[in-house]
Amino acid sequence: MSSSALTDLFPHPIVQAPMAGGVSVPQLAAAVAEAGGLGFLAAGYKTADGLYQEIKQLRSLTGRPFGVNLFMPQPENAETGAVEVYAHQLAGEAAWYETELGDPESGRDDGYDAKLAVLLDNPVPVVSFHFGVPRPEVLESLRRAGTFTLATATTADEALAVQWAGADAVIVQGVEAGGHQGAHRDNPENDHSGIGLLALIAQVRASVNLPIVAAGGLMRGSQIAAVLAAGASAAQLGTAFLATRESGAHAVHKQALTNPLFVRTELTRAFSGRPARGLVNRFLREHGPYAPAAYPEVHHLTAPLRKAAAKAGDAQGMALWAGQGHRLARDLPAGQLVEVLMSELTEAWTALSEVSEFSEFSEFGDGGAA
Structure with missing residues (x-):
């Protein structure tokens, strides 16, 4: 699957992370989609009917592509x-x-089978998975329904598992990310061995051929530029959208992101x-x-x-789930945040191209001494 198949779905390389627990409401996903990003609903902790109703509501708010995230069932350990x-x-x-x-x-299974049935009976443009990877036949059934699929990986080995299962793209989640780490196996020995996002992108690029969506502590357009330059096709932001007006997060949670107490x-x-x-x-x-x-x-x-x-x-x-960049949260409407991020991204790309042009034509461009 080419990276263009992913980015053709939405004009801007910005994905609103699916945040379970009532944060990723239809109004938030719609606002992001209307602004040119990819909005997401979080199916986690909802009933199958609750998910269906949210999809129906989101479709009434926007005709643009959006995604739904599912939690994988957990083993009894x-x-x-x-x-x-x-x-x-x-x-x-x-x-x-x-x-x-x-x-x-x-x-233990968060109603996985029933929610999957909803997504097969009423296909949505994008479906992502957290806490593991579905069986290949599940991904193939979604593909036949016209759905683009992704799964989270927190290591290069997990990214290989995502590719082997047949997902169309991989969400590379750095340790900076807020909320739950999407590790495929919960091993307490790994609690303090998470990999930073930029290092992880490089490792995953060397291991798989899938398009990469980068996630982890991203709050500014300059950071989006950095992960795109590192090889990602798009950036997924959670905490940045948690603070927006349309977010379903509790007001206390939103305020805590920039409260000096935390x-x-x-x-x-x-x-x-x-x-x-x-x-x-x-x-x-x-x-x-x-x-x-x-x-x-x-x-x-x-x-x-x-x-x-x-x-x-x-x-x-x-x-109070939050990524490491939480102090950079901005109280803006979600659509306006997408616009600001794109403006910052454009500015960062311009600065980067100017630096590259200078390096190419300056006397130091060949690495020689002055």
Whole structure:
């Protein structure tokens, strides 16, 4: 699949990352699509019917291409005892927020088969996958339906798996990215060994022939220019769009991105049991070191706590997902953000071409000494 097959779908090389949990609402995806980027819906944590209704709503808002992201079902590898110990540790949080802990056994597959059926019965232009790669026959069935497919990779080996399965492109996710890392296998030994985006793009380019969508901490047009120069066909931005007017993120979450109280991000298992990057708050500091590798059990367990904290407007108890560039967030309408990013990208490309032209024709262009 050529890179042009991907970029022909949308005029600008900007993809709005699918952010589960109510952030990537149809209004956000539509605004990005109308501005020339690729808007995305996040199917994660929704019912199949809920996904269908959101697709229907998005189609009423725009006739331009958009994408839907699915979470892959997770293998049963959590230790029940570890989850029970963590639940005991969270008892004080439940008492504080006056709520019960969730049932850790509320389901492992996120309704994957039912959502896939929706996407095959009502094909959308683009479908991406997180936490793994579907079977080749699934990707082929989507291709026959006219859908362009992508899957996330956090290493070159995972990118090879994406290519082998038959996806049309790979989303290369650097460790800088906010929210959940899309590693295909959750190995606690790898919690502190993530690869930076630019280094990862180079490794993946040397390993596969697929078009690359680069993701991880991107907030400015100059950064988009950098990943395109490194070999990506497009850039995927999450945190940058989380702060926009159309985003479904809680107001407290949006404000926290640039609040001086939150100075850094960290990968944590505290809220879901899988590594995810968020702003360091009280909950993350107190529980992150003890959270087990147990997704989605921990996600289900903490769901009522996160909901109660959000209802109370308590940023210290919420999962404030954010990439490393969060302080650069801008409170703009999503369409205007796309325009600003493209202006910055054009400016960066112009500066880059001027530097290249100078190097080519200057006396230093051949590497000689003055």
